[in-house]
Amino acid sequence: MSETKIIAIDDDPTGSQTVHSCLLLTSWDVETLLVALQDDSPLFFILSNTRSMDAARAAEVTRAICVNLKRALHELKQQGRAINPIVVSRSDSTLRGHYPVETDIIAEELGPFDAHFLIPAFFEAGRFTRDSIHYLLVDGEAVPVHETEFARDSVFGFSTARLPDYVEEKTGGRIKATQVQRFLLDDVRSDCRKRLRGLAGNVCCVVDCETQADLNQFAEQLQEVAREGKRYLFRSAASLLTALAELPAQPVNADDMAYYVRDGNPGIILIGSHVAKTSAQLAYLRQHTDVVPVCVDVERLNVNNAEVWLEQAALVANALIAEVEAAHARGKTVVIHTSREELKFPTQAERLAFGERISAFLMDLVRRLPTTIGFLISKGGITSNDVLSTGLGLRQSRVLGQILTGCSVIRCPADHNRYPNLPVVIFPGNVGDETALARAYSILTTQQKKQAISGAG
Structure with a gap:
């Protein structure tokens, strides 16, 4: 055999x-x-x-x-x-x-x-x-x-x-x-x-x-x-x-995934998916947690001229990164999300091409995030693939387990040039109820909350 x-x-x-x-x-x-x-x-x-x-x-x-x-x-x-x-x-x-x-x-x-x-x-x-x-x-x-x-x-x-x-x-x-x-x-x-x-x-x-x-x-x-x-x-x-x-139970329980968060630091939630379920989860997250929202207005990036695109993308990216860095310095997790309205295009090819440009823009943001972030949640399948391969430059990674049903956690290697040992949640766009994204955030920030309570005491 x-x-x-x-x-x-x-x-x-x-x-x-x-x-x-x-x-x-x-x-x-x-x-x-x-x-x-x-x-x-x-x-x-x-x-x-x-x-x-x-x-x-x-x-x-x-x-x-x-x-x-x-x-x-x-x-x-x-x-x-x-x-x-x-x-x-x-x-x-x-x-x-x-x-x-x-x-x-x-x-x-x-x-x-x-x-x-x-x-x-x-x-x-x-x-x-x-x-x-x-x-x-x-x-x-x-x-x-x-x-x-x-x-x-x-x-x-x-x-x-x-x-x-x-x-x-x-x-x-x-x-x-x-x-x-x-x-x-x-x-x-x-x-x-x-x-x-x-x-x-x-x-x-x-x-x-x-x-x-x-x-x-x-x-x-x-x-x-x-x-x-x-x-x-x-x-x-x-x-x-x-x-x-036929695998046995995962080594680290889902509720204990905060164990991997680097130094209990706040993180980044990156949302590229635009399906209705993701939009509902984003709305719930913003309403029920203390995350700082930073919106990528994709309409501002809907530019066909390559030279103009580069100029506009640089302006938008610089402004967004400044917002992210300021919030991170205050100890806040930032949710970077694309605007929720899906743009319409004359052809499928144009839609896919624009999607590739938006993904390239988001991956530029990933490469410029503060080096001290504690975790990264990537929302959307295509977004997550680009985060792993392009944003983080990983040739391979190992799945640690699931933080929620259907949501895998991997970790950057210890010798990563920018984010060593960073835990990354791969969160599909169409998985979970409206509370799911907020629950994943809550699990990862358990240690941070304990530290805050201890400091207040």
Whole structure:
């Protein structure tokens, strides 16, 4: 039997939101991949950030990752260590992303696969699949995902929550809904190993699951059959990774994450996500805590002329950093957030290009934050990927655990040139209720509050 390793090619950095102690890679050169393949953790993540790209660029990046991964696997095999990878194209639990672009490229470069599975469940955030229809819990009510704001995404919109029909829609009819194999709840909750062994030709399968126990049982059977030599590809959200990895409890309890805050200092909360849930969390945070808000007015940065853009961006950035430094000197945590109105653009390409310019602007701010900040909360998947790879310049980092359901904590290395040992919270845009961001802030500032009470006494 071959050794297995779970490899998640993640289209933003939030797929680690149910696991811990594994590596996140923002670089995918062969040398870095060899380190991750030989790491003790049963899984690792390659952060492609393709959800922020157009389809052509997403395909190019995915192919580059797969080519290098194939080389790294071959090199290990030559050394006598054969690995049969369990490859997961990790994406959004609300069905947004470059499907089937990414799974097609992975199949071309790392295949052949016997099947590819769509499993978008993320139970911690109330996303599950029943009778092949994918649901989100909204105020306690199960709502088909195509009836939510996520289905109206200007880049990744879709018209149906029934997964076989979603596959037909997204593949342009190349895979018909009737060709999709459905693993219903009765199948998942029984012995389906014989059926799994019979899959061939990269057939598309969709999987029901209402609870983590459903997925755990299904994943156990998948892995058993994979160890026999069957090869499967997955397009999933985070809960499948929980099932595949089978990790013990995280080393540091969520409520004790203030342990990592540097010297009990105030921090920075950076908000790039503009989904409605993030806006509600920001409003609650401002109303119920003592954070100092600093707004990035994106309209002021909506400039097409490159020279004018640079001048305007410099003026805006200098003013914002002055506000941040003044508040930090007073012992206050600052929340830097983009203005909440999403600008409209004539084309998808123009929208993506403007998003890249705004991200570059925010990363310039990250590189200029006070060196003594105690922590950083990054809100939004694309924003968080850019914080790790560009703002902080990390080639790899290790997930410490979750501070809240779905919110991972990593830490900068001790030899980081600007922010050694800085804890960073990766907080997805569409996770948590309206109090969640304030709760994460409260956990991280527990030590600071204790010090303030002690000083007052």
